[in-house]
């Protein structure tokens with residue numbers, strides 16, 4: 001097996017060429033590439049660096065069959081060599097994870113005493129007041145989807161296609177894969193090598209339809 005871990009595509013090409021694949025060949029993803037997708041995916045940013053994302057990697061035929069049934073029998077789940085159950089753990093906001101984040105930051109030199117004190121005193125009140133999210137589930141989804149976005153682009157850069165999916169029953173996925181109550185299932189991410197019929201590009205709105213200048217609804221000009 002090759003140990004080459006450099007992407008075959010640059011960032012711009014990977015972003016532009018990524019499509020939500022609807023059919024996959026059953027060729028496996030080499031372990032070193034899957035590892036890079038996961039490793040670089042979790043370089044995504046997170047509030048206070050709390051990293052609430054969690055991923056269940058589904059590859060065995062038995063697990064794939066279970067997940068397929070939870071995902072309204074979407075063919076991507078049956079065909080893809082790997083599908084991630086992308087979760088967000090609400091307990092990441094609790095003190096043990098705050099302490100683990102501080103310890104990790106200290107280890108790599110990114111957290112000093114002042115920042116540690118700030119995190120200990122501010123995160124609990126931030127959670128209580130939730131000034132920027134209505135529910136903790138919105139908070140876990142916000143973070144997990146950022147990591148998923150990284151993964152899709154990294155995957156494409158290595159020639160691996162993907163399909164993010166919200167078409168699944170949360171209750172069924174949680175039961176079938178022993179996902180704790182405090183953990184939200186944010187999406188599924190099928191990974192593999194796209195097969196025919198290839199999904200065509202379906203277009204994007206113009207920037208002037210989705211970007212505003214200074215105030216919502218005001219026209220934006222470069």
Ligand SMILES: Cc1cc2nc3c(=O)[nH]c(=O)nc-3n(C[C@H](O)[C@H](O)[C@H](O)COP(=O)(O)O)c2cc1C
Pocket residue numbers: 018019020021022074163164165166167168187199200201202
């Ligand atoms: C959060 C989210 C959920 C999605 N759920 C599904 C899904 O359940 N099944 C599916 O086939 N595609 C799903 N998609 C893929 C979208 O249909 C697709 O991204 C969109 O049509 C744009 O196409 P493109 O990604 O190929 O450019 C989902 C995409 C996102 C971001």
